[in-house]
Amino acid sequence: MVCEGKGHFLESRPANKFSKKKYGDEYSYAILREEWEKQMYINRLKLVFPTISHKEAAISYKQEFLDNGEMKIYGGGGLNREASYELWLEKIKADLKRDSEGFVPVTTYFAFVGDELVGTIQIRHQLNDYLYQRGGHIGYSVAPSKRQKGYATEMLRLALKKCQALGMKKVLITCDKDNMASAATIFTNHGVLENEVPDDQGRIIQRYWIEIKRGEL
Numbered sequence: 099m100v101c102e103g104k105g106h107f108l109e110s111r112p113a114n115k116f117s118k119k120k121y122g123d124e125y126s127y128a129i130l131r132e133e134w135e136k137q138m139y140i141n142r143l144k145l146v147f148p149t150i151s152h153k154e155a156a157i158s159y160k161q162e163f164l165d166n167g168e169m170k171i172y173g174g175g176g177l178n179r180e181a182s183y184e185l186w187l188e189k190i191k192a193d194l195k196r197d198s199e200g201f202v203p204v205t206t207y208f209a210f211v212g213d214e215l216v217g218t219i220q221i222r223h224q225l226n227d228y229l230y231q232r233g234g235h236i237g238y239s240v241a242p243s244k245r246q247k248g249y250a251t252e253m254l255r256l257a258l259k260k261c262q263a264l265g266m267k268k269v270l271i272t273c274d275k276d277n278m279a280s281a282a283t284i285f286t287n288h289g290v291l292e293n294e295v296p297d298d299q300g301r302i303i304q305r306y307w308i309e310i311k312r313g314e315l
């Protein structure tokens with residue numbers, strides 16, 4: 099762990115936000131320490147293109163969703179559907195250039211914190227009619243045991259940087275109206291709600307746009 103002792107913990111923070119004067123008691127200290135540790139993990143999060151070396155981590159990740167009763171892995175590029183990891187790797191490599199039969203090019207990333215696979219996120223490089231209405235440019239999920247640690251928020255921030263590198267100026271992200279965690283993830287990344295539309299099953303889908311401005315990510 100990065101913060102060993104109390105002195106180090108307090109001294110290593112910006113004085114204005116974390117001054118001893120303001121947070122002097124043990125309770126505040128414990129909360130600050132927890133926040134600091136959480137931030138340390140978030141700072142270590144990286145998006146990487148999947149390779150064969152991630153096979154074991156990917157199989158455990160997929161199993162965790164199944165064990166949690168989640169049959170779909172959002173932003174996983176069909177990880178839950180392919181018969182083998184090797185076939186899935188081939189598919190996501192082909193996805194990078196796929197541009198026919200209603201498919202657009204897509205990049206799928208794993209989100210790692212150290213050697214732990216915590217999430218998947220996918221960037222669709224363009225929108226077709228379906229994606230414009232419902233799917234959006236970006237899909238993501240975080241492993242059930244790793245949720246509420248700030249990882250999705252950071253994954254989306256890093257994905258927006260990748261979008262910027264692809265030359266994208268505006269990104270559409272959609273989520274179910276009742277998916278508060280996803281809506282908060284988008285909102286924190288400066289998503290602006292355009293409208294709400296019903297899907298085929300009558301659920302309400304929210305459509306958010308994020309403008310990618312130089313220097314803001």
Ligand SMILES: CC(C)(COP(=O)(O)OP(=O)(O)OC[C@H]1O[C@@H](n2cnc3c(N)ncnc32)[C@H](O)[C@@H]1OP(=O)(O)O)[C@@H](O)C(=O)NCCC(=O)NCCS
Nearest residue numbers: 172238239240245246247248249250251273278279280282
């Ligand atoms: C949506 C999801 C990716 C969020 O991942 P996460 O790592 O837990 O998100 P974060 O920790 O970054 O939290 C993001 C925000 O959501 C809030 N949040 C997280 N879980 C929440 C919950 N169960 N209920 C309400 N708010 C929640 C957090 O407090 C945070 O809000 P804040 O920035 O205002 O503090 C995750 O719940 C998930 O994988 N869900 C299943 C797949 C899915 O729904 N994908 C999105 C499809 S649109």
